[in-house]
């Protein structure tokens with residue numbers, strides 16, 4: 788990136804013999820670029836920031852609704868001799884609450900921990 792992309796933007800090609808000066812400039816530029824790139828680590832260390840980036844409220848809402856609907860359908864009692872299938876094996880809102888209070892928050896927590904370990 789430095790040699791083929793950045794340098795041609797900053798210098799004209801050729802040999803002016805100033806090798807020591809060139810080397811010093813290269814070094815300080817590369818160090819500045821490296822510092823700038825590593826600032827990303829501080830962003831990644833911010834647990835709260837990562838948690839915000841991992842949160843899509845509208846998708847979470849849709850996931851919870853889908854879970855509730857699935858639990859409603861799959862929780863129906865199936866009876867051959869009666870029309871009445873309103874009776875439930877379990878309360879569908881329990882599954883949805885489980886997702887809201889545990890499954891989704893834990894999914895995000897795990898994701899943040901994973902990113903902190905990968906980037907740290």
Ligand SMILES: C=C(O[C@@H]1C=C(C(=O)O)C=C[C@H]1O)C(=O)O
Nearest residue numbers: 841842843846847850891894895
């Ligand atoms: C962590 C993620 O996203 C968050 C977690 C979701 C979930 O657990 O269903 C849904 C939406 C996001 O707020 C992900 O998609 O991996």
